[in-house]
Amino acid sequence: MSDAQLKEQEYVHDVYNEIASHFSETRYKPWPIVTDFLMGQTMGSIGIDVGCGNGKYLAVNPNVFVIGSDRSEGLIGCAHGINSHYNVMVADGLHLPHKDNTFDFAISIAVVHHWTTRERRIAAIRHILSKVKKGGRALIYCWALEQKDSRRGYHIGMDQDVMVPWVLHATPSNSNNSSSNSSSSAKGKKHDHEKPDLTGIEPKDRAAFVTKWKQEREEQRAREKAEQDDLEKKNDDKESTTKYRFYHLYKEGELEEDCLQAGGSIVNHGYEKDNWYVITEKQ
Amino acid sequence: MKFLTTNFLKCSVQACDTSNDNFPLSYDGSKCQLEQDESIEFNPEFLVNILDRVEWSAILQVAADLGNTSLPPNKPIFEDKNSLNEDDMAILRDLHILLIQTSIVEGEMKCKNCGHTYYIKNSIPNLLLPPHLA
Ligand SMILES: C[S@@+](CC[C@H](N)C(=O)[O-])C[C@H]1O[C@@H](n2cnc3c(N)ncnc32)[C@H](O)[C@@H]1O
């Protein structure tokens, strides 16, 4: 794997899989311009949503057939769980398993900024356009450098390649994961034999037997307690775990430039929700 | 994944793009488990337009892989898309059941060119490649 691929594995793909269920809960509101773009497609047209995450755009227009793909198995699992009628698959945005010149339209919302080099971002846009028919359009969103008024406060003059923290809280909705399950079962473990079973033990051996039994029981309890403390510590750690995702923050005009480099023409462009967007058309 | 999705799935391996055998994938009928979801509503107008975008020979191949050899050899054509007659509707209804309501919930599919096997689990196909093929 190249350095770029290794970096994307560690700071994009691994992180999305780890934060999938938590991330998915924050993603449910479609952005207006994306909705407009989808609603503008004709009855029975077909499209792709590259990096569809939990699939929040897949059912916006019920009269089109959209295939959503994402590199994160975790998020695709969330998408399927939200709506089992979504057409979703696990695939990489640079290796889409579709034939060229096939789709009427494409969207890729807040995904292209995760590729770590300009070359790869342009290649990704070119790859998306390759799947669209001639004259078909792709709507692409990338996070903006210019978001002074947002919570993050990114602004012109900063380094455009940033590591964005995601704080992973152990919320009750996470409590069905395996470690907290085993933790609660350890806590609730019954001590079935509160008294030693002396049947078949000679009276002269009973005292020694009881002593040994007590000792073993103490050891068993100590083991269980250590196990439990370990699990609780793990859960505490998880409460405060911060994961970092790589983003390339786009500055004004840059996304248009990348789309042109990728061979598309610019149909429309603008700024919405701290993102730059472009509608690019396949020549 | 819906049967219709098979019409839009090829092998992810770039090198297979130069062959004609990377589409459709070949489905292992003995390992594919199918389910029908009757809750998906029939929309003839939608389906007629979808059919325009479908490669019929690939539909036939995948249907045969899965044990269905009763489809017409040629893609159905409709005289007047704006006023579908009874016969048209009957054909479309059958296609709705096959393409939209039928899905593969567990199974395996293989590229006829490179032989790579992809899996479908819990209705989700995984087309990611192992690092040495990516
Ligand atoms: C900020 S989320 C956006 C998700 C969704 N488009 C939305 O608007 O809610 C970024 C998504 O890009 C996906 N992603 C990142 N790199 C990818 C790649 N190389 N191929 C496919 N998806 C990728 C991530 O897994 C994640 O789901």
Ligand SMILES: [Zn+2]
């Ligand atoms: Zn192949």
